[in-house]
Amino acid sequence: MIELENIQYCRLGTQDLEAAEIFATRVLGLEVSARERNAIYLKSDHRDHTLCYFEGSPEDQCTAFELQDEHTLDAAADILEKQGRPVRFGTADECESRRVKRFVEFFDPSGNKIELVCRPLMSGIRYHGMRDAGIDGFSHVGLYSSNPARDEAFWTTICNARVSDRIGDAPLLRIDELHHTLAVLPGKKPGIHHINHQVGSTDDVQRSNRFLVEQQVPIVFGPGRHPASSAQFLYFSGPDRLTFEYSVGVMHINDEPIYRERQLAPTPKGLCHWGALPNFPA
Amino acid sequence: MTIASLQTSAAPNAVLEKLCYVRIGVPDLAAAAAFATRILGLEPAGGDDARAFFKSDFRDYSLCFVATDQAYSCLAFEVRTMERLDDVAASLQALGLRPRRGEPQDCAERRVKAFVAFSDFSGNEVEIVWRPLVSGWRFFPSRDTGIQGLLSVDVRSTHIAEDEPLWTQIFGAEVSDRVGDGCYLRIDDMHHRLSLHPSDKAGILSINFAVEGIDQIMQSSYFLHDSQSRIVHGPGRTPASGEIFLRFEAPGGQVFSFSTGMEMLRDEHRTRQYRQAAGSHCLWGSQSLLPEFGALEQMGGR
Numbered sequence: 001m002i003e004l005e006n007i008q009y010c011r012l013g014t015q016d017l018e019a020a021e022i023f024a025t026r027v028l029g030l031e032v033s034a035r036e037r038n039a040i041y042l043k044s045d046h047r048d049h050t051l052c053y054f055e056g057s058p059e060d061q062c063t064a065f066e067l068q069d070e071h072t073l074d075a076a077a078d079i080l081e082k083q084g085r086p087v088r089f090g091t092a093d094e095c096e097s098r099r100v101k102r103f104v105e106f107f108d109p110s111g112n113k114i115e116l117v118c119r120p121l122m123s124g125i126r127y128h129g130m131r132d133a134g135i136d137g138f139s140h141v142g143l144y145s146s147n148p149a150r151d152e153a154f155w156t157t158i159c160n161a162r163v164s165d166r167i168g169d170a171p172l173l174r175i176d177e178l179h180h181t182l183a184v185l186p187g188k189k190p191g192i193h194h195i196n197h198q199v200g201s202t203d204d205v206q207r208s209n210r211f212l213v214e215q216q217v218p219i220v221f222g223p224g225r226h227p228a229s230s231a232q233f234l235y236f237s238g239p240d241r242l243t244f245e246y247s248v249g250v251m252h253i254n255d256e257p258i259y260r261e262r263q264l265a266p267t268p269k270g271l272c273h274w275g276a277l278p279n280f281p282a
Numbered sequence: 283m284t285i286a287s288l289q290t291s292a293a294p295n296a297v298l299e300k301l302c303y304v305r306i307g308v309p310d311l312a313a314a315a316a317f318a319t320r321i322l323g324l325e326p327a328g329g330d331d332a333r334a335f336f337k338s339d340f341r342d343y344s345l346c347f348v349a350t351d352q353a354y355s356c357l358a359f360e361v362r363t364m365e366r367l368d369d370v371a372a373s374l375q376a377l378g379l380r381p382r383r384g385e386p387q388d389c390a391e392r393r394v395k396a397f398v399a400f401s402d403f404s405g406n407e408v409e410i411v412w413r414p415l416v417s418g419w420r421f422f423p424s425r426d427t428g429i430q431g432l433l434s435v436d437v438r439s440t441h442i443a444e445d446e447p448l449w450t451q452i453f454g455a456e457v458s459d460r461v462g463d464g465c466y467l468r469i470d471d472m473h474h475r476l477s478l479h480p481s482d483k484a485g486i487l488s489i490n491f492a493v494e495g496i497d498q499i500m501q502s503s504y505f506l507h508d509s510q511s512r513i514v515h516g517p518g519r520t521p522a523s524g525e526i527f528l529r530f531e532a533p534g535g536q537v538f539s540f541s542t543g544m545e546m547l548r549d550e551h552r553t554r555q556y557r558q559a560a561g562s563h564c565l566w567g568s569q570s571l572l573p574e575f576g577a578l579e580q581m582g583g584r
Contacts, residue, residue, distance in 0.1 A: 202496060203519060203566065206517065206519070207565070207566050207567055209566070210566055210567030210568060214567075223500065224500070225497065232496075273497070273501075274503075274504055275508070276504060
């Protein structure tokens, strides 16, 4: 089994690096960690970076998880190969560009690009955002899936994920006490459904709502509260129509042996118990 | 906030015991009554062709709509003893505010044993009552708003320099905080039960009901939006009192609000001064449509 320790970063291709930087810093509130000729690295917490925009196709996206060490990385590559899932080890340059010691790349059953990394760089300097968004850090992603039941089996049997709840057939998956680090959501083609950052308080979610409305950033969903994870949330639209989320108050599952996942309806009421209506891109 | 905190009693030597009821004049009693049950979620508590009473908590009623074409609003506080009521009447007389004793039929209508009515320096009608009726039956809301009870009243003042001392000196209220020249006044442990806001006219600015939590505030915000009610401020959060609030308009224009999380003050609280600005009335950045809460002012600076 592949033990995912942590969600590490997302890498997003874009045709307009400048616009992506403006959004990521002035709207989302991240801090520029490094600016290179074809890429911008953004920091949201104690890590070197948790988001990277690079010059490329907006369809070129990947999500990275940290593994324990190089030994488990090699073992993970073997497991994936045996599952008939080809892997590719990153070159030295690619490792450097990701600020990791080593990584392997593979595609999940829906075709989402995943990187498994070891020894990602930490930062000695604390995160200081471009605006007071109250961000605590990068926390989870939602991935589109052509078959959520099949992908659930992949993440829970080949990897160490557990189902915390299901909304329709879409599982919310945890790899530690946090209610979910990965959400697998039905979609026509692979890609990232949303990128989540945790914020410190209700006030941060609500203040950002007013800020984003004033900045004419399209609000996709919220402010609301998820019945599943109990988190208060706000989804909004970023560059290349990718959705970003702020949330606070996500449930922790500390009673692992007796916790039982619940089934929620794939309707507005299953997604928000305040009454907000979702408007995610088709 | 617990329900107990809504019943918090003032100290035994305090002049004012509790906020008691609010009376609001409305041109269309049926429309106002429909609003009280369908939107506010209050429980009907009797009435006739000219008046409609509504219950929100342990009180027999806390809101009374009075059918009239005149502008009319009145708020009432309770005192503990008849002697206290006499003292208050004498003090008001000395200030030249000409207090009036309630006639028996007026007392019966208000469901109180005795009361004294007067107008403050701005012309706001206030009633000080003794032995208001309490209901032994629990409040059963018409809609699941999570209402816990009547919490506080915001009042407009055209003569703030005279009205603030009236409340602090005659009625023993203490100033918790100030926004510009406006003030939050407390009579028990809660941050405030009454607030005064400088304005070019008199009248009740907002009648505030406590609800259980942020879930109820946000659920009502979507509910009011869907029912095409006019939200005039919020959802937002008041910097001074810590309340999360939602202010909205009844037919006829009276503003009501749901509120949760008002702070309780401890003895060492020192009065703070906030600037008169929209940002001092909402720290989430919601824009109010009410001039007293900084309407039409650019927030900026965030």
